[in-house]
Amino acid sequence: MTDDQLLRYSRHLLLEEIGIDGQKRLLDGRVLVIGAGGLGSPVALYLGTAGVGRITLVDPDVVDVTNLQRQIAHNLARIGHPKAESAREAVAAMNPEVIVQPVVARADPALLDQLVPEADVVIDCTDNFATRHAVNRACVQHGRPLVSGAAIRFDGQVTVFDSRQVDSPCYACVFPPDAALEETRCATLGVFAPLVGIIGTTQAAEALRLLAGVGSSLAGRLLMLDARYMEWTEVRVSRDDACVVCGSGR
Numbered sequence: 223m224t225d226d227q228l229l230r231y232s233r234h235l236l237l238e239e240i241g242i243d244g245q246k247r248l249l250d251g252r253v254l255v256i257g258a259g260g261l262g263s264p265v266a267l268y269l270g271t272a273g274v275g276r277i278t279l280v281d282p283d284v285v286d287v288t289n290l291q292r293q294i295a296h297n298l299a300r301i302g303h304p305k306a307e308s309a310r311e312a313v314a315a316m317n318p319e320v321i322v323q324p325v326v327a328r329a330d331p332a333l334l335d336q337l338v339p340e341a342d343v344v345i346d347c348t349d350n351f352a353t354r355h356a357v358n359r360a361c362v363q364h365g366r367p368l369v370s371g372a373a374i375r376f377d378g379q380v381t382v383f384d385s386r387q388v389d390s391p392c393y394a395c396v397f398p399p400d401a402a403l404e405e406t407r408c409a410t411l412g413v414f415a416p417l418v419g420i421i422g423t424t425q426a427a428e429a430l431r432l433l434a435g436v437g438s439s440l441a442g443r444l445l446m447l448d449a450r451y452m453e454w455t456e457v458r459v460s461r462d463d464a465c466v467v468c469g470s471g472r
Contacts, residue, residue, distance in 0.1 A: 223249070230317075231273055244434035245273065251433040252276045254337050256329045256357055257347030258305040259283070260418030261371050261425065263295035263312075265345055268426035270313035270320045274433065277313065278337055280325040281305040292415040329353050334360035343429045345369045347422065351397070355467075358393035361385065362468045367432055367439070368393065371425045376414050378421040378447040381459070382428055382440040385468055388461075390441040395462040395469070417449045 223231075223246065234240045234248075251274045255262050258281040269277050283305050285296045295312040296305065306324035313322050327333055329348070338344055338360040346357050346368060354370070361368040367384040370393060384390045424445070431437055444457045463469045 227273070227319075234272070239436045240434050244436065247434050248273050248430065249275050252278075252340060252342045253429055253433070254278045254280070254341035254344045255347060256280050256345065256353065257349070258293075258295065258309040258324075259289065259347065259349070260292045260413065261347035261373060261422040262305075262345075263293045263309065264419050264422035265347055265426045265429070266295055266309045266313055266322070267316070268423060269429065270317045270322065272426075272430055273317065274320060274430070276321045276323070278323045278325060278341065279306040279309050280327065280329050280333070280337070281309075282326060282328045292413060292418050294419065329357060331356050331360065335363075338366055339364045341366055343367050343369060343432050345371075345425055345429055346393075347371060347425070351399075354393060354397075355399050358383065359467055362392050367441075369425045369428045369432070371421045373418045373421045374413055375411050376417060376449040378417050378449065379444060380421050380424045380428070380440065381444040382432070384439060384441040387441055391459050391461040392465060392468040394467040395465045396444065396459050398462075399466065414449050417447070420447065420449070 231245050234245050253269055253274050255265055258279045285300050285303050285305055285308050287301055289296055295309040300308040304326040306326050310322040310324045344361050344366050346354055348354055362385045365385055369382050371380040383392045428440055432439055444459050446455045
């Protein structure tokens with residue numbers, strides 16, 4: 223590590239659980255972030271300030287004025303700009319040594335098969351089931367841990383799906399692709415602005431802990447937040463042996 227890095231990351235280096243070795247793992251880390259909106263904004267910013275070496279941001283959308291209530295990586299000057307590019311600029315303004323690769327495209331299976339194998343950790347910050355299932359399938363196929371988050375109205379959830387662990391479920395185990403789930407969007411139901419920050423920051427923390435090897439991840443545990451009362455609930459989730467993605471149902 224350089225003298226500048228020793229100074230910049232000094233508060234991490236003081237943590238016994240991270241130290242020099244853990245920070246070096248972060249500096250060498252490669253993270254794929256799908257979505258640069260409400261969840262992806264705090265994720266990208268905290269990964270960047272923490273010194274993750276390479277961050278790939280995938281998002282097909284552009285910044286809109288309605289995003290600015292909660293998507294803290296963007297600003298008025300970047301309205302109309304691709305969100306992935308805008309988030310790259312936000313990270314660069316705080317930590318220019320981090321390499322951020324913006325990908326202005328939808329995360330379809332072909333793109334995911336290209337990008338997921340290159341990542342150490344994948345973070346799902348999207349808001350639709352089809353993309354979440356596509357990301358999950360790619361992570362299972364390529365053996366990459368997936369940090370999953372969601373937020374709508376006052377309700378949020380976050381967990382880790384890690385197919386490297388034999389007893390860890392995947393996203394499809396908990397939310398089967400053929401389940402009759404009603405898709406909800408912020409544009410129709412609204413979202414409490416700080417909620418996406420809370421969930422996104424938790425996702426960033428999980429990714430950083432996975433990279434640095436600190437503690438144990440949320441694999442097998444689903445955290446749910448009711449921000450009306452700021453109440454967290456933890457639910458144990460298990461692998462479905464008949465899962466169509468990671469089990470015998472394939």
